[in-house]
Amino acid sequence: MPSVSELTLSGLLPHLVRGESGWTATWRALTLHSVFQPVLSVTHQRVVGYEGLLRAYDPVGLPVSPDVLFSGTRSAADARELDRIARCLHVANFMEQGITTGWLFLNTRPQVFETGWPQRAFIDELSAHFGLPQERIVIEVLEQPADDESAVASMLAASHPRDFLIAIDDFGTGFSNFDRVWRFRPDIVKLDRSLVARAGRGEGDDSMISHLIAMLHQSGTLVLAEGVETDEELMILMQAGVDFVQGFWLGQPKGSVHEACEKVPELIESMWSKFADYEREHSGHQPLGFEGFAEAVLAASDTFRETGDLRLAAQKIWHLPEARRVFITDGKGEQSEPSVTAASVPPPPLRLAPLYTNVRGNWSRRAYFKHALAAPGRVAMMGPHYSLADAQDCYTAAIAFDRNGARVVLCVDFVPTPAPAGGRKSGRGGARGGRR
Numbered sequence: 001m002p003s004v005s006e007l008t009l010s011g012l013l014p015h016l017v018r019g020e021s022g023w024t025a026t027w028r029a030l031t032l033h034s035v036f037q038p039v040l041s042v043t044h045q046r047v048v049g050y051e052g053l054l055r056a057y058d059p060v061g062l063p064v065s066p067d068v069l070f071s072g073t074r075s076a077a078d079a080r081e082l083d084r085i086a087r088c089l090h091v092a093n094f095m096e097q098g099i100t101t102g103w104l105f106l107n108t109r110p111q112v113f114e115t116g117w118p119q120r121a122f123i124d125e126l127s128a129h130f131g132l133p134q135e136r137i138v139i140e141v142l143e144q145p146a147d148d149e150s151a152v153a154s155m156l157a158a159s160h161p162r163d164f165l166i167a168i169d170d171f172g173t174g175f176s177n178f179d180r181v182w183r184f185r186p187d188i189v190k191l192d193r194s195l196v197a198r199a200g201r202g203e204g205d206d207s208m209i210s211h212l213i214a215m216l217h218q219s220g221t222l223v224l225a226e227g228v229e230t231d232e233e234l235m236i237l238m239q240a241g242v243d244f245v246q247g248f249w250l251g252q253p254k255g256s257v258h259e260a261c262e263k264v265p266e267l268i269e270s271m272w273s274k275f276a277d278y279e280r281e282h283s284g285h286q287p288l289g290f291e292g293f294a295e296a297v298l299a300a301s302d303t304f305r306e307t308g309d310l311r312l313a314a315q316k317i318w319h320l321p322e323a324r325r326v327f328i329t330d331g332k333g334e335q336s337e338p339s340v341t342a343a344s345v346p347p348p349p350l351r352l353a354p355l356y357t358n359v360r361g362n363w364s365r366r367a368y369f370k371h372a373l374a375a376p377g378r379v380a381m382m383g384p385h386y387s388l389a390d391a392q393d394c395y396t397a398a399i400a401f402d403r404n405g406a407r408v409v410l411c412v413d414f415v416p417t418p419a420p421a422g423g424r425k426s427g428r429g430g431a432r433g434g435r436r
Helices: 009-015 066-071 074-096 120-132 151-160 178-184 195-201 207-218 231-240 264-282 290-307 308-313 352-357 367-374
Strands: 017-018 021-029 030-041 046-057 103-108 138-141 165-171 188-191 224-226 323-330 378-389 392-403 405-415
Touching: 009 017, 009 021, 009 074, 009 120, 017 030, 017 074, 030 074, 030 264, 046 066, 046 074, 066 074, 074 103, 074 120, 103 165, 120 138, 151 224, 165 178, 188 207, 195 207, 195 231, 207 224, 207 231, 231 264, 290 323, 290 392, 290 405, 308 323, 367 378, 367 392, 367 405
Parallel strands: 046 103, 103 138, 138 165, 165 188, 188 224
Antiparallel strands: 017 021, 021 030, 030 046, 323 405, 378 392, 392 405
16 A cells, blocks of 8 residues: 555655657556547637546557556555556656647546545645646546535535636446436536537437536536547537537547647637538527518507407417417516417417416516516517427517516517428527426
């Protein structure tokens, strides 16, 4: 078992060996190498980071996988020693190559945070010794069970204030789930390759990964998809709003950072043109002609203001084939009379009957209602959001006005024209929820 002094930076540096092709490390008769994989920011169209990955070889040159390597450690202290040696190795190789911008992602096992070992102090030592600013370091907590998740969270919280970033790896499998996001409060969450592959194979609605990314964004974290290998996977992730991608699509990990990024400029050059083609082909609906909708909603509001007859007001809407229903609320969002539904819309399925009383609904939480109240007399068009009534994305237009001295809001649900047969189901846009 290594001593405390052997787990400090000065105790670990003797494991590193300088060779013609860079630094290697020796540990338990094994030789350790670094390779690097670029991380691309989709929006900024450039590489913003690099993940240091460990490659191990036995005395006869046969590869040993990192999982086998770490599972073969004899004790928790041995695992901590190996974990720190790997980080030293990656930083040494990274800095020697003169990479002056971008993050360096350094993997670590969550178990190392369960003890009283000074993780922050070790990162301070790494940063100072190799000259790597802490704001360029991303500590990536791998998907492995910790004996005490609360202890890990406490250790991470104790590192505040900090300049380095925390990432959660392999989100969507095993222990890397929303509970860890809430406990660890990471800066970046990495979606597991299995989620990426499932989306790429078209297993289910693409909107599921969109909503997953949206929820992670709302929790205050950036989202990185790892294991991206095909154009199809990249296009789906771009449509879903992912921030960063890494994987074989960008190239194989290599010991040279520059060689690992060799193909990236050419790939970036074609990325957005491919995405424009993908959007046109796979859009779930045709673009809405907002001006025509706004005019119809304005006409309906004028009719309701004059007559108080919702069915008569709805007649100003039905020439639009996308229109589904018209309803009215008071200034507090309360709906007290039934919606008026287009004749072409079938009745809702009986199994959802408890949701369709058509009275006493309150829509004050909806964005369209809030936007309409904020600008009376103007049409607010919001969406898409999921409509249980139509079992697909819908938009809602709303306009607030006064009638008989009271504020009312007239709302119209629109379901866009479906895409041609064979197109993928789209789930782009805002958060889903509720009946409209």
